[in-house]
Amino acid sequence: MISIQQKTGTPKYKQIIASIENAIVSGTLKKGDALPSINSVSMAHKLSRDTVLMAFNELKTRGIVQSIVGKGYYVLNDQVDVTQKIFLLFDELNSFKEDLYSSFLKHLDKNIRVDTFFHHFNYDMFSKLIHENRGAYNQYIIMPANLKNTHVAIDSLPKERVYILDQMHSELLKYPAVYQNFEKDIISNLNKALPLIKKYNRIILLFDESRQPEGMRIGFEKFCISNVLEHAVIASLENLPLAKGDVFIIPDDKNLLRIIKKIKEKNLVLSQDIGIISYNDTLLKELVEGGITTISTDFNKMGEQLANMINTKEQVKIENSNALILRNSL
């Protein structure tokens, strides 16, 4: 079933892969059948176990065969053209992901499968998910979010298969990435909005340490200090007396809804009495209350750039552009 030409340009492990693929296409191997064991192949063809292993591993990550410890390798799939499987680790499921994810899939080559996981800002889960899925995927796209020491887990993956998404950490600089520069972006976008911000007495960042990137808070504070603005960073809207002349930066939509309702309850007028800058643009913000001003990265572009990087196998670092979208709420 397996034929190896000793002195030819093509690597032996690729010859093994081709042999097995042919056997599946020709029907010699059917779904559920066992492959010859690593030992028997390496003995019969006088190859190193590692060479055979490399071949079998690639067939595994492509989803064509499956390995069972203590038993052997089994054919999973008749279709040999399933080229790649991608492991995509998000922080949490929220509506910002919708654009990113659909744009990523849209621009990805066909018959690539993407499996999606969520770590929920929990390091144990983050680490467990990476370790459990090591070896099963061709590419690992990871959103480290604001977790610490993510490199401990990530470094256990094959370096050339890892991509970092959204937040960049200093220990992860060795990996290709599509990321946002939160500190820079918030400063430059708030500066663009400065004339409008100056209408207000005080600028307030609603900041949940466990979910938002630190760069956002740092950039915010730098901006406020360099422009001598009265400012505050608060963790929640609870017990906050809504004062005329406040402008809020709000990174999540639940609080956005809450604050707009509060504003209406108190008969305050958006953009006159209270200002709102929302973080991360989603579909309907264009229409809410005549339009919510947002600072947002272009999630569609982020997904597209990530897909292109995977398609072309380029290993680069791309800072995703970030824009201020001025609307009625400021």
Place this chain on the structure above:
Amino acid sequence: MISIQQKTGTPKYKQIIASIENAIVSGTLKKGDALPSINSVSMAHKLSRDTVLMAFNELKTRGIVQSIVGKGYYVLNDQVDVTQKIFLLFDELNSFKEDLYSSFLKHLDKNIRVDTFFHHFNYDMFSKLIHENRGAYNQYIIMPANLKNTHVAIDSLPKERVYILDQMHSELLKYPAVYQNFEKDIISNLNKALPLIKKYNRIILLFDESRQPEGMRIGFEKFCISNVLEHAVIASLENLPLAKGDVFIIPDDKNLLRIIKKIKEKNLVLSQDIGIISYNDTLLKELVEGGITTISTDFNKMGEQLANMINTKEQVKIENSNALILRNSL
């Protein structure tokens, strides 16, 4: 009591352990009960005696069971803290999932891990995901969406571990479920809105056959016929001249945005010239254009009920409630 999946990644001895743990947690095995003998298990499931022995030994060292030579194994301890893994298969990632998913996690017992997959309305992917993950999870929660013949794949899973979510098919009635009755719901909610609908000349359902449930279209047509309304079902907004007097039912948010923009472009007035009923409520619809009227199931409740069903091991069918939320757009 013991279920073993032959060709799967999870080792057989671990499957035996999990089976027995589940039997204890679910009450099938009580304190003092005898386990089936090593021989009977190894014969019944065609396993090596040693494999079964390995599993029973681990249960013994964990203090869950006790062995008596010449007699058998007996359950010592009711309290088994099993960290469960749940397989959750969604159709696609969209913002409606956010509430459902977060509410599900919130009400689930702690240290349960949920892995999420998406089939994208693709049967091959649906089937592959189920087969590849068979045996690796304690529970399988599956959104069959509008795919046909989903039971072929689903029936290969252990029956008592399967839960159906959102859409119910006749071949899946044997499984517990939290579902919507789309046909009934759209009829009753449109009837509630009938006085307002009668303001308009024509009612139009925007219906993407590949994504939306068939019951929605069937219910819509029944409603229109029984109330003698001029109606239409269209697949896309392209080439649609927006006519005064039309009321639209719009199941997805991209088209909702498109139509509202079109309405504004043409200087038509929402709820006077054109009506909108949106399907599936999300956070910001309350605020868009003074409020968008929606027909929606309560996704928070759906997640909660699903979590409760898993927590209590009840195997029932729950029709999730569905409501008309009247707002400015109708």
Place this chain on the structure above:
DNA sequence: TCTAATTTGTGCGTATGTATG
């Protein structure tokens, strides 16, 4: 009391994949 069947417990050997250096 003897016997046969069943059960747990132990030891040894072989084959497979996995991980590391």
Place this chain on the structure above:
DNA sequence: GCATACATACGCACAAATTAG
């Protein structure tokens, strides 16, 4: 490519305790 340790799975032989007849 090689060597080594480890995890999983299967099979066989034999000992010791228990139970049913």
